[in-house]
Each structure stands twice: as structure tokens, then as C-alpha cells.
Amino acid sequence: MDGLNALEEDCVPPRLLIIDHHDSYTHNLLICLLDGLAAKIERRGPFPERAREIASKLLLSRTTILPFTHPIWQDEKQAKQKLLPNYDALILSPGPGRPDSKDDFGASMVILQSFMRNSDELLPTLGICLGHQGIAIACGGSLKRANNLRHGMSSELIVIDDAANNSWPSILGNVQQSAGMTTYNSLVVDEASFPEDLKVTAHAMDAPVEEDEGKTEERIVMALQHTKHPIWGVQFHPESIASQGGHAILTDFLDNTHAYWKQQSESSQTSLANRALSKLRSWRQAEPVQAIAGDTSTSASRSTMDTTFSLSDSAEDPIRYTAAMQPLGRYDPTIAPSIFKEVFGGQSSSVWLDSARPGGHHSRYSFMSVPSWSIRYDVESKTIIAQGNGKKTELFLGEQEQSASFWTWLDQAQQTLQKRCDTSKIGDLPFKTGFVGYFGYEMKYESLPQIAFPPNLNSENTKCGSSFPSSWFGFCDKALVIDHETSQWYTIGLVQRPGRNPTHLNAGYLSELMERLDTQVGISPSHLEEWTESVREKLNGMNATKPSGVVTNRLLPSMRPIDTSSEYMNKVERARELIAEGQSYEICLTTEFEGQLSEEDAENHFDFYTSLRARNPAPFSAFLQLDTVDSDGKPQSILSTSPEKFFGIDADGLVEMKPIKGTAARAGYGKGEKDILQRVRNGDRESIQWCKEEDEERIKRLHADAKERAENLMIVDLIRRDLLHSCRPESVKVTKLMAIESYETVHQLVTTVQGRKVPISSKSSTNDTAHDGIGTVEAIRQCFPPGSMTGAPKVRSVQLLEELEHAQPQRKARGVYSGALGWLGVDGAVNLNVVIRTVCLNGNKISVGAGGAITFHSKPAKEWQEVLDKVGAIAPVDFGGAKE
Ligand SMILES: C=C(O[C@@H]1C=C(C(=O)O)C=C[C@H]1O)C(=O)O
Numbered sequence: 001m002d003g004l005n006a007l008e009e010d011c012v013p014p015r016l017l018i019i020d021h022h023d024s025y026t027h028n029l030l031i032c033l034l035d036g037l038a039a040k041i042e043r044r045g046p047f048p049e050r051a052r053e054i055a056s057k058l059l060l061s062r063t064t065i066l067p068f069t070h071p072i073w074q075d076e077k078q079a080k081q082k083l084l085p086n087y088d089a090l091i092l093s094p095g096p097g098r099p100d101s102k103d104d105f106g107a108s109m110v111i112l113q114s115f116m117r118n119s120d121e122l123l124p125t126l127g128i129c130l131g132h133q134g135i136a137i138a139c140g141g142s143l144k145r146a147n148n149l150r151h152g153m154s155s156e157l158i159v160i161d162d163a164a165n166n167s168w169p170s171i172l173g174n175v176q177q178s179a180g181m182t183t184y185n186s187l188v189v190d191e192a193s194f195p196e197d198l199k200v201t202a203h204a205m206d207a208p209v210e211e212d213e214g215k216t217e218e219r220i221v222m223a224l225q226h227t228k229h230p231i232w233g234v235q236f237h238p239e240s241i242a243s244q245g246g247h248a249i250l251t252d253f254l255d256n257t258h259a260y261w262k263q264q265s266e267s268s269q270t271s272l273a274n275r276a277l278s279k280l281r282s283w284r285q286a287e288p289v290q291a292i293a294g295d296t297s298t299s300a301s302r303s304t305m306d307t308t309f310s311l312s313d314s315a316e317d318p319i320r321y322t323a324a325m326q327p328l329g330r331y332d333p334t335i336a337p338s339i340f341k342e343v344f345g346g347q348s349s350s351v352w353l354d355s356a357r358p359g360g361h362h363s364r365y366s367f368m369s370v371p372s373w374s375i376r377y378d379v380e381s382k383t384i385i386a387q388g389n390g391k392k393t394e395l396f397l398g399e400q401e402q403s404a405s406f407w408t409w410l411d412q413a414q415q416t417l418q419k420r421c422d423t424s425k426i427g428d429l430p431f432k433t434g435f436v437g438y439f440g441y442e443m444k445y446e447s448l449p450q451i452a453f454p455p456n457l458n459s460e461n462t463k464c465g466s467s468f469p470s471s472w473f474g475f476c477d478k479a480l481v482i483d484h485e486t487s488q489w490y491t492i493g494l495v496q497r498p499g500r501n502p503t504h505l506n507a508g509y510l511s512e513l514m515e516r517l518d519t520q521v522g523i524s525p526s527h528l529e530e531w532t533e534s535v536r537e538k539l540n541g542m543n544a545t546k547p548s549g550v551v552t553n554r555l556l557p558s559m560r561p562i563d564t565s566s567e568y569m570n571k572v573e574r575a576r577e578l579i580a581e582g583q584s585y586e587i588c589l590t591t592e593f594e595g596q597l598s599e600e601d602a603e604n605h606f607d608f609y610t611s612l613r614a615r616n617p618a619p620f621s622a623f624l625q626l627d628t629v630d631s632d633g634k635p636q637s638i639l640s641t642s643p644e645k646f647f648g649i650d651a652d653g654l655v656e657m658k659p660i661k662g663t664a665a666r667a668g669y670g671k672g673e674k675d676i677l678q679r680v681r682n683g684d685r686e687s688i689q690w691c692k693e694e695d696e697e698r699i700k701r702l703h704a705d706a707k708e709r710a711e712n713l714m715i716v717d718l719i720r721r722d723l724l725h726s727c728r729p730e731s732v733k734v735t736k737l738m739a740i741e742s743y744e745t746v747h748q749l750v751t752t753v754q755g756r757k758v759p760i761s762s763k764s765s766t767n768d769t770a771h772d773g774i775g776t777v778e779a780i781r782q783c784f785p786p787g788s789m790t791g792a793p794k795v796r797s798v799q800l801l802e803e804l805e806h807a808q809p810q811r812k813a814r815g816v817y818s819g820a821l822g823w824l825g826v827d828g829a830v831n832l833n834v835v836i837r838t839v840c841l842n843g844n845k846i847s848v849g850a851g852g853a854i855t856f857h858s859k860p861a862k863e864w865q866e867v868l869d870k871v872g873a874i875a876p877v878d879f880g881g882a883k884e
């Protein structure tokens with residue numbers, strides 16, 4: 001690499017092996033390592049202005065993050081012969097469970113034990129949380145449960161400074177005394193039976209989180225180190241965004257590693273000296289680490305996707321379509337519901353992505369369309385059904401490969417279109433035509449490789465909310481766009497390039513599908529013109545007269561919870577127990593509410609949407625009328641009033657996620673506040689004033705609430721890690737940490753995390769096997785399901801939720817709820833919400849999912865109330881006479 005030779009020796013990091021015990025935070029170590037290394041290069045390197053870029057390249061080419069379940073790590077002999085010799089240092093990651101359980105820690109324990117027995121074999125090692133606990137066990141220590149569980153909270157370090165007595169320097173030399181460090185543990189190393197070979201290097205005095213539990217302050221071992229070997233452990237998470245100065249610890253670990261090999265190279269024991277010399281040589285030469293077959297998952301360094309595809313034609317100019325825009329003029333956005341009904345109503349399928357809560361960056365545009373064809377996917381049978389032009393066709397994905405997935409299929413379809421579309425003429429409009437639809441929660445079976453499809457989850461066993469397709473997308477090659485900021489309206493269209501024969505071949509990867517449906521991707525220029533004119537006429541007509549025919553008082557009937565309050569509260573208790581065992585740090589528990597529409601209303605879902613959006617306006621609202629039907633042939637539709645953005649990529653590749661965690665009811669919407677709300681609605685000044693003051697108070701309380709903040713932090717750390725699969729570590733940033741956003745009925749703590757996606761190749765070639773980088777759908781898959789709907793660590797929490805939420809023997813899927821809904825543009829831009837506060841209408845059956853994050857400090861009754869508050873924003877709740 002440029003300039004590498006000019007770097008000082010200790011600016012070159014060791015070849016680092018990080019073993020990931022399926023934690024959701026492990027990859028964040030890359031950001032933390034980068035911060036430390038970049039600071040060093042900036043101070044000393046010859047290119048201070050390029051320090052972060054150089055540090056990132058160095059780290060990514062020399063670090064491997066290997067899941068502990070990788071076959072090479074499971075086989076001690078292979079690991080020692082084939083893996084460890086290629087690295088200079090080892091980090092054992094945090095993780096759920098216990099280090100004395102093979103299921104949780106795998107071969108990491110035997111490797112540690114062999115290091116202790118035979119120092120000739122060891123690599124300098126840092127254990128973090130689970131890894132730190134593993135070091136204690138490997139040396140004969142034991143664990144106990146901490147008295148005060150503080151997941152996602154900060155502990156102040158009390159660093160023990162007796163460097164003179166250590167054979168290897170401490171790694172805490174550059175952290176401030178009392179620095180706050182985030183912890184995610186339930187277990188701690190028991191100091192009463194502390195191994196002789198280890199020394200405590202830091203403590204914390206952990207205070208009880210709640211005073212009323214009769215608990216007292218407890219002294220915790222926060223860091224340790226081996227007395228003879230270069231082995232260190234920290235109980236806290238230096239990589240957390242809220243830890244203070246964690247990068248200094250990792251930098252010291254790397255420096256100590258360097259010092260260790262230098263010293264060994266001068267050792268009198270020739271075999272060790274030779275080993276050290278060869279390590280130093282490879283280190284200096286900065287040889288990139290050879291990839292290990294299988295999932296090595298330092299994904300940001302992965303420059304190629306593992307999927308390949310080719311197009312059937314090979315013309316030089318790949319552009320087949322131009323995304324075009326036609327301004328319609330200024331119209332009042334309040335006529336949107338009438339226009340939707342007029343222009344898009346009565347079709348077998350129509351979609352409206354509705355910024356129903358205008359104001360603010362996330363509510364600028366709304367899009368309406370009638371898809372010209374659709375695809376839906378069933379994750380169990382691995383079958384895509386495509387529908388359009390009055391035809392239907394099936395594609396079975398499992399035939400080619402067991403690992404085939406709808407994510408990969410859609411990624412390829414989107415990338416094909418991206419290469420064939422010129423979207424440069426469409427200005428700043430974010431959606432430049434493409435897919436509108438959703439990924440349901442069960443798409444997790446194809447995004448989390450560790451989660452297998454359960455045998456008894458099938459459509460017959462599922463209830464209303466989950467009888468929708470696992471995923472559904474309509475292809476919108478023309479759409480109506482409203483800019484709420486300027487009140488300008490536009491039409492957009494994906495126009496086939498004049499002079500090109502609009503045959504099926506134009507669609508590349510989608511050709512076969514288009515052929516089977518006997519249709520095409522895109523529309524003709526005249527089609528867009530004519531359609532635009534017809535919309536303009538309707539708009540003019542509507543603006544002149546008063547909008548009519550739109551209902552805003554069609555409230556949903558009462559909904560019944562499928563769990564009684566005590567059943568739900570028992571599940572909260574069980575989740576708390578699992579957290580106390582160290583199985584998870586936070587679990588997003590959910591349940592479902594069901595109701596029924598009259599037969600007549602089963603055909604008219606849209607009126608409920610227009611009423612709902614008036615009642616609970618939210619920035620990520622949507623109405624999707626699918627082209628699917630329930631078992632009685634009645635329509636299926638989705639009415640969303642989600643406040644939460646899951647995942648977006650803009651035209652420049654800026655990725656943004658905005659997890660919400662931490663909820664408080666707004667004044668007037670809390671338990672027992674119905675009367676006040678009524679008085680407010682009647683204009684009672686005193687009640688209005690009370691609500692105003694009470695809201696200010698609730699906002700302050702929510703913002704300062706340590707438990708709510710911890711809930712949020714755990715998801716923020718998880719989301720940073722999710723983004724590292726598609727973004728380089730130097731680009732991943734938290735731009736807003738725990739800001740308050742207030743909606744109609746609740747206040748929420750919202751964090752903004754951004755990154756920059758590694759772009760797919762910009763080479764405009766039809767040789768699509770030559771692309772590199774990460775496709776949009778693949779980037780989404782790496783973050784799916786949304787962390788705020790699973791808890792952390794993600795995989796283990798999802799596994800636990802499968803047990804917690806599904807009463808045996810009947811399993812029940814979450815369905816559309818908890819998934820992501822929005823648009824996926826032909827240009828690779830995307831914007832998806834988290835499917836919450838959303839109604840699924842399946843003919844006359846209604847389903848609404850609701851839940852909340854459970855931490856150890858959750859109070860079951862409060863959690864149940866939170867669920868009721870969330871559903872209450874959408875429909876009245878009926879307990880069937882039971883007292884709740
Ligand atoms: C689970 C839901 O909401 C999720 C949980 C939240 C919380 O625990 O505070 C907040 C927003 C969502 O991420 C829901 O609305 O059903």
C-alpha cells in the first residue's frame with residue numbers, strides 16, 4: 001500500500017484474529033481499533049490527513065473476524081496448525097451465554113487452556129466480556145452472577161496501578177481513572193476464588209440500579225491480566241459508543257503485542273525466537289491475511305460479493321431506461337387521500353408511501369402508484385410468485401442451491417436494473433421508480449444463517465397477521481410524487497429508451513420473468529405523457545371542487561390481545577430470567593391483537609387507512625393494497641403508521657438507520673388519562689396547560705432515564721455493527737444519540753446512525769460478473785431483522801424469542817409486523833420503515849402487533865401498559881370483560 005514503508009514500525013498493526021462468539025458488538029471493535037490506530041498515524045505518520053483511510057486499509061487487510069462456530073476453529077489441531085500461525089494476536093469477543101458452555105464458547109476454551117500450558121503456542125490475547133470470563137475459567141477461576149445487572153449502563157473504572165509487578169505492561173495505562181465503560185454482562189469473575197496466575201487490574205463499585213430492591217453496592221472485577229503471559233481481559237465493552245477512551249485499551253493491546261514478539265525474537269529459546277522473527281517479518285511486510293474458506297465476515301473488507309450472475313445480452317451501451325420526471329404544478333397536499341382514491345383506487349393492487357406527518361427531514365415526499373407487476377415470496381417453500389398482465393408464474397429458488405434466497409434474487413434484480421437505468425434526469429426526488437413493498441419478519445430465516453426454519457411454523461398454524469406473503473414487492477414503473485415542502489406534485493416514470501427495441505431482453509436478469517408474464521419493464525414515453533395528462537386533469541378537477549369521498553372517522557373495531565395480561569407479564573418475567581442468566585442483554589418481546597371487520601368492510605380497507613392516518617399521523621405511514629387475497633378471496637392490505645425508520649440509502653450511498661428505543665406515553669394518552677384527553681379536545685384550557693407541562697416533564701424524565709437510555713444504547717451498538725457489513729468502519733458514525741421525538745400518542749428516544757455503503761462497481765458494463773462492493777438488498781439483509789425488534793445480541797435474542805413468543809405446539813409467526821416496509825429504487829437508493837403501529841387487514845380479519853424491549857429492570861405491568869399504549873394509538877382494546 002502507498003506510504004506503508006514510510007510508516008513507523010508500531011503504526012503497522014499486527015495480523016489480528018478476532019473470534020466472534022455470536023455477539024452483536026464484535027465488529028464494532030474495528031471502529032475502536034481504527035480510532036486508536038488513526039490517532040497514532042496522525043501523530044506520527046507521514047500522511048496525517050489520510051490517517052483514517054490508511055488505518056482502515058491496514059486494519060481491514062490484516063484482521064479476520066471468524067465466527068466461533070467456523071469448522072477451522074472447532075478443530076483444535078487445525079486451528080493451531082493452519083490458523084493461529086498466520087496471526088500475531090487474538091481477541092476473544094463478548095457473547096451470550098457462559099464461557100464454560102461449549103455451545104457458547106466453542107473451542108475458545110481449549111485454545112486458551114493450551115496457551116496457558118504451553119507458552120510456545122500462544123498468541124498475545126485479549127478477552128472481552130465473555131472472553132475475559134473465559135480467561136478466568138481457563139486459569140481455574142469461577143463466575144458468579146452480579147448482584148446489580150447493568151446492561152447498557154456505564155461503570156466507573158478504578159484502575160489498580162502497580163505496573164512494576166507485571167511481567168507485561170497493563171493495557172489500562174492510557175485510560176483515565178474513573179472513565180465510564182459500558183457493560184453488557186450478567187456474570188462476573190468471582191474474586192473470592194480468583195486464580196493465582198491472574199491479577200485484577202481494575203475494579204468498579206457497581207451501584208444498584210433501583211434503590212427499592214434491597215441491593216447494595218458491589219465490587220466487580222473489571223479487568224485482569226495474566227502474571228506471566230501476555231493475556232489480558234476486560235469485563236466491559238471498550239468498543240461501545242458510550243465507553244470513554246476504549247480505543248486506548250486496544251491500542252495498548254496492539255503495542256504490547258508488538259513488544260512481546262520483539263522481546264521473544266531475542267529469546268534464548270531458538271524455536272520461539274525463530275517464530276517471533278518470522279512473525280515480525282510478515283508483520284512488517286504487511287502481508288494481507290489469507291482468506292479462510294467460508295464465513296470470515298470481516299465483511300467491510302470483502303470487496304466482492306459471493307453471488308455472481310450474468311446477463312444474456314452483451315450490447316456495449318447498457319442503458320435501456322431513463323427515469324423521467326414531469327412536474328404537475330402546486331396542489332394542496334391535503335387532497336392526497338382523494339387523489340389516491342380517484343387515480344389509484346379500484347385496482348387489484350395500489351401503494352401509497354405516505355409522509356402523513358409532514359414537517360422534518362423524513363416526511364418530505366409521498367409516493368403513490370399502481371404496480372405493473374409484483375413478486376411475492378414464501379420463505380418456507382422458497383417460491384417466488386410473480387403476477388402481472390393478468391398472468392401468474394412461479395419461480396422455485398431452492399432448486400439451484402439450498403442457500404439460495406429471495407434477498408439474493410432481489411439484489412440481483414435490482415442491480416441489473418441499476419446498470420440499465422439512467423436516473424440522472426430525475427433531479428432530487430429520492431424515489432426514482434422501482435419496487436414498493438415489504439420484507440416480513442420471517443425473512444430472518446434467510447438473513448440470519450444461524451436461525452433455521454422451524455418445522456412447525458407453517459401457514460396453517462399461523463394467525464391473521466402472518467398469513468401474508470413473507471415478502472411482497474410491486475414494481476412501480478410510474479408513480480405520483482408529492483413534495484410536502486414545496487407542495488409541488490410530479491409524475492415519474494421509467495421510460496424505455498427510444499430507438500431501443502423494447503423486448504424482454506431489455507430486462508437482463510428479469511428477462512425470463514418478463515417473458516413468462518408477457519410484459520416488459522418500463523413504459524413508453526407516450527404512456528408517461530398520457531398518464532401525466534390524465535393525472536393533471538384529475539388534480540385540476542379536484543383542486544377546484546372540495547375533495548370528497550374520503551372518510552376520516554372509520555375507526556377500527558376493538559382489538560383483543562392474544563395474550564392475557566398475565567400471560568404477557570409471565571413472558572416478561574421469563575425474558576428477565578434469561579437476561580439474568582447471561583443469555584441476552586435485551587429482548588424485544590411482542591404480541592398480537594386481533595379483531596374483525598364486518599363482511600362489507602372487508603372489501604373497503606382504504607377508509608380505515610384514511611381514518612388511521614388522521615388519527616395517528618406518522619412519518620413512515622403507508623397503505624399497501626396487495627394483489628393477493630385471503631382464503632375467502634377477500635383483499636389483503638397493510639395500513640402502517642410507523643414512526644421508525646429502519647434503513648435508508650440515498651443516491652450518494654449515505655446509509656442511515658434511526659432506531660427507536662425508549663417510550664413514554666404523551667400526556668393525555670397514559671393510563672387513566674382518557675378524561676383529560678376528552679377535556680383537551682373540548683378546549684378546556686386548564687387541561688391543555690396541564691398536558692403541556694406534563695409533556696415537558698415526561699420528555700425530561702425519558703431523556704434522563706438510565707434504563708431507557710440503556711435500552712437505546714444496546715440497539716445503537718448493535719446497529720453500528722450491522723452497518724459494518726456494508727460500510728467501511730471509518731464511515732460509521734452516530735450523528736444523534738438519543739434525541740427525543742414526539743408523536744401523536746408517545747414520546748420516543750431516537751438515535752441516528754450513518755455510514756457510507758461500499759458502492760457496487762460503477763463500471764457501465766453488461767458483464768455483471770465483474771462487479772464489486774455490496775448491493776443494496778444485500779446491505780439490507782445484513783441488518784435484517786431490525787435490531788430494535790429483536791434485542792441484543794441479535795441471533796441469540798431471536799432464538800429466545802422463538803421460544804418465548806410461540807406457544808407450543810402452535811407456533812405463530814410475527815408476519816409483516818416487525819419487518820421493514822418502503823421503497824427500493826432502480827438506482828439502488830432505498831428507504832424502509834420498521835413495521836410497527838401497523839394494521840394488517842386480511843379480508844375481514846384484523847391484526848396489530850405490539851411489543852417493547854425487555855431488560856432486566858423491566859417491570860412486567862409497565863411493559864404490558866406500554867404495549868397497550870402502542871396499540872391504543874391505532875384501535876381500542878377490548879379485554880373481553882376480563883379486568884386488565
Ligand atoms: C415493538 C414495538 O416498538 C419497538 C420498541 C420500542 C421500545 O421498546 O421502546 C420502540 C419502538 C420500536 O422499535 C412496537 O411498537 O410494537
Ligand SMILES: NC(=O)CC[C@H](N)C(=O)O
Pocket residue numbers: 093094095096097098128129130131184185186187188581582583
Ligand atoms: N457481553 C458479554 O460478553 C456477556 C457475557 C456473559 N454472557 C454475561 O452475561 O455475563
